[in-house]
Amino acid sequence: MSKRSVIVWGTGPIGMPGLRHLIGHPEYELVGLHAWSPDKIGKDAGAIAGMDDTGVIATSDVNELLALEADCLVYQGNYAQREAKCIADVLPFLAAGTNCVTPALMDLVAPKYGRPEFVKPVEEACRKGGSSIFCGGTDPGYMTIGHLFSLLAGAGQIRSVKVAEMADLGKYAGLDSLAQYGFNQPLDYLPEMYTGETGRAWHESTLWAIGDYLGVQLDEITSSWETAALDNDVEAAFGTIKAGMTAAIRWTMIGMCKGEPLVIYRKIERLHPDAGPNFEQPLHGAEGAYQIVITGAPDIRTEMAMTLYDGCSITALHPINAINVICDAAPGIYGQLDLPIFYSKRVAR
Template sequence: MKKRVVVWGTGPIGMPGLRGLIDHPEYELVGLLAWAPEKVGRDAGDIAGRQKTGVIATNNPADLLALKPDCLVYQGNYSHREAECVADVIPFLEAGINVVGPALMDLIAPDFGRPEFVDPIAKACEKGNSSIFCGGTDPGYMTIGHLFSLLSGAGAVDSVDVCEISNLNGYSSFLSIMNWGFNQPLDYRAPMFYDDIGKGWHESTIWGIAQYLGVELDEIVQTYETAALDHDYDAAWGKGLANTIAATRWTMKGMYKGQPLIIYRKVERCHTDAGPEFEQPLNGAECGYQVIIKGDPNIHTEMALSLYDGCSITALHPINAINEVCAAKPGILGQLDMPHFWTRNVRR
């Protein structure tokens, strides 16, 4: 029997998630929440550019709860809205409705997430006998699922190096762009690197990788580099300004016995010419991921993606886990708490 699913959110990440759920062979879309006035009252298929579904978008969360679905796909924007997002999902979990999604980043490695956001969710799962899983790309699939698939064939490990490389010129969320510091002076202390966001999303990922490797890190150290262009440029999020941040490279190193064991880099740019000395995606793609394991044997992998495909993976990774989450024990599920899962949406 198909799992009955409701969706919350239709932004740059949520939209490909919604498209992936329409006519999915294993899931039945029964409800949709959208905040934009121009989307409320419209058919989910019209919003997603697909065939009509009979599911009409609402802006009232109570409407989704009343449907008593098996699972909520929560795709809200988490940055600077952590407490609000936690409050959004708690009523569903307390009602016995499972939750998956690419937001709620503190749950990626729940043992190291910020307690003020992890603990209320854990209590809601206990109350409702429900489960929740947060996935995505980075942190998420690239830093856990993909990485640990490679580690299953590794031997003695000297270091693990994961790098995200993205050209965000076509990304329309200005709030996310501001987190990275784009359009700010080159010495600007960007929230993603210096505020609690970075700790909640990315430091916890490094601690989690170390935990999976069976070691306890000494400390995490970081460097933050920026680059500018000498001219203005156009982007989906607005006008990029000359002589301001147009590319960043953030490097975090988990130190073990005085040496870097886990290197985690995020290279973000808003123009192809910005930061040419920083890592570039494979084959001139908009986005890419590098995972390098040094040891015996050495392993080097690279993945090339369009920006849209990267957003799609972010949404579809947790969506592909819905059946397993619904069958899992109650509570917060880290990725390695899950059996292997994959898409079964075969298109003819």
């Protein structure tokens, strides 16, 4: 099979590892790169990624990229509070027949539960261009889709499914995303991620979808927000986190089924490893981890520990590994359950 031609859009904390893994990939050929930062436009993709030159020069000219008629767009833009802009970015490619994989367009992770104003234009563009799209998600993302599915394949009777994403984000450069969590605000401050439509849409849709995976209809989803502070100032990529101000958060969402908790989702974010000591902690001092506990017969308890960079890489690679199956799929929006099993075949030698 000839290599699939690929355009990359986005070179941020998640986009950069995605770009690095695509350069020199045995199954995909990088043919285009979109960048908006003036210090990246006009540079070779390899130089931007800290690798050897590729001959692919970064551009902000969308028409130039559309003219490449690539097989697939790998869209890795920041979706937080930019939903309409990000959807508008991908629509011309889908309408022109270029397929898309992305970790970013969170309303498409479980399109049945996505907000119609973002799902319907994508459906129409796919029909127009005969193209397909798959979103692996950011957080929630791989843990609540691919990773959870692999564990459910070995489960028996299920009483509850508990998933927790945790990360020490002290070195994370996605400052716009972090601002939505209320860091460095008073402990009783309820931030946009918790109170606003965006956060609820991303996270509630994940719980409703897990209920679907399990073949049940959840009754309701409850939500709570906890915060923790440090006794001293600390420095993070986000800035100086003042003593007594929010340095860690724990967001708990519970999907109820027949009066009992069935799906429990927790997000624990810290800007310092000492913040929120009573919140879930990764094993072995890792910067981040996915914890999944399936209670039933048998009980299944797992943790996937990782560095912050590896967590960003996994987020990028989940949809990237789906490029071939998406390019072969009939037009439309695909969730994980709609696709055959896909995985990396990139064996190092």
